Amino acid sequence: SYVLPQPPSVSVAPGQTARITCGGNNIGSEAVHWYQQKAGQAPALVVDDDGDRPSGIPERFSGSNSGNTATLTISRVEVGDEADYYCQLWDSSSDHWVFGGGTKLTVL
Amino acid sequence: QVQLQESGPGLVKPSETLSLTCSVSGGSISSYYWSWIRQPPGKGLEWIGYVYYSGSTNYNPSLKSRVTLSVDTSKNHFSLRLSSVTAADTAVYYCARAGYDFYFDYWGQGTLVIVSS
Numbered sequence: 001s002y003v004l005p006q007p008p009s010v011s012v013a014p015g016q017t018a019r020i021t022c023g024g025n026n027i028g029s030e031a032v033h034w035y036q037q038k039a040g041q042a043p044a045l046v047v048d049d050d051g052d053r054p055s056g057i058p059e060r061f062s063g064s065n066s067g068n069t070a071t072l073t074i075s076r077v078e079v080g081d082e083a084d085y086y087c088q089l090w091d092s093s094s095d096h097w098v099f100g101g102g103t104k105l106t107v108l
Numbered sequence: 109q110v111q112l113q114e115s116g117p118g119l120v121k122p123s124e125t126l127s128l129t130c131s132v133s134g135g136s137i138s139s140y141y142w143s144w145i146r147q148p149p150g151k152g153l154e155w156i157g158y159v160y161y162s163g164s165t166n167y168n169p170s171l172k173s174r175v176t177l178s179v180d181t182s183k184n185h186f187s188l189r190l191s192s193v194t195a196a197d198t199a200v201y202y203c204a205r206a207g208y209d210f211y212f213d214y215w216g217q218g219t220l221v222i223v224s225s
Contacts, residue, residue, distance in 0.1 A: 033211035042202055042215040043153065054213070086153055090210035095166045097143060097210070102152040 002030075002091050004100035011106040012077050020103045022070040022087030030089045032070040034063055037084045037102075046085075047072060074105070082107045110135040112203050112216035120197075120223050126190040130203030130216055133184070137161050141206040142179060142186045146199040147218075154199075158206070159186050193223045 005023045012018040022032060031049035045054055047063040060075045074081055087100035116128035130142070144156040157167035159177040167175050171190070179186040190197060200220050204212040 031210065035212070037153075042218050043212070044215070045211055045213060048209060048211050084152075088211065090206075096168065097155040097158070097206070099145075099153040099155060 002027075002089065002098045004087055004089070004098055006085075006087060006100040006103045008101070009104045009106060011108055013108045014077055014079060016077055018074040018077050018081070018105055020072040020074075020085050020105065022072075022100045023068060024070075024089075025068060027068055027070050027089070028066040030065070030091075032063070032065050033088045034061075034072045035086045035088060036081075037086065039083075043086060077105075077107055079107050081105060110205065110214045112205065112214055114201060114203050114216045114219040116219065116221070118220060118222060120193055120221060121225050122194055122223055123192055126188070126193050126197060126221055126223070128188045128201055128203075128219065128221070129185050130187070131183075131185045132205075137179065137181050137184045137186065139207075141210075142177075143204050143206060143212065144177065144188045145202045145204055145212075146197075147202070148196075148199045156188065156190075156201075195223050197221070198223045 034047045035043040036046045037043040046057050046061045062073050064071050084102050086102045111133045113131045120126045138161045141158045143158040146154050159165045159179045165177050174191045176189040200218040202218045203216040205214040206212050
């Protein structure tokens with residue numbers, strides 16, 4: 001079954017670009033989705049595998065996926081983007097959902 | 109707007125069974141996958157399992173021997189039972205909906221369940 005390693009933490013200054021990775025063998029062949037979880041709140045989808053964003057999520061959030069790495073890119077980072085971010089995929093071979101370990105984004 | 113709301117005891121004794129219900133409002137429970145996901149304090153998300161509106165289920169192998177999910181379409185809710193709980197089962201438990209794109213588009217607010225005597 002899939003294991004999706006993510007870096008435990010990423011730090012960026014406001015206005016810079018944050019890149020959060022999600023690893024996995026040949027993950028580029030899978031549909032990977034990204035969630036944001038702010039302190040004390042439930043996770044919320046920010047980008048799906050097609051690069052679509054739910055209503056209210058700014059265009060600064062984008063996703064890419066190729067080879068062994070999926071990446072969530074947050075451009076022009078704002079203080080309000082500080083949160084934990086999780087990648088997720090559905091493993092069709094086992095019919096299981098899998099989450100990455102999560103990455104804490106700190107805006108310096 | 110679809111809304112999910114978890115309900116159930118916030119405190120369960122070790123070795124007993126944890127039982128939670130997720131009530132779905134603003135939409136039908138039909139044609140979706142309904143999952144339970146948990147998050148121990150300070151840790152990441154763990155998918156527990158899903159129940160399809162038809163009643164079919166699939167579980168995380170690490171919990172499969174202790175988990176039962178069920179759905180009641182007449183009441184528009186679905187339920188989780190986790191048996192033989194220990195302190196390691198202390199977590200915030202979320203219910204969530206996924207469609208055929210297999211991402212979770214709606215989540216409950218979560219409910220903290222503490223396992224303690």
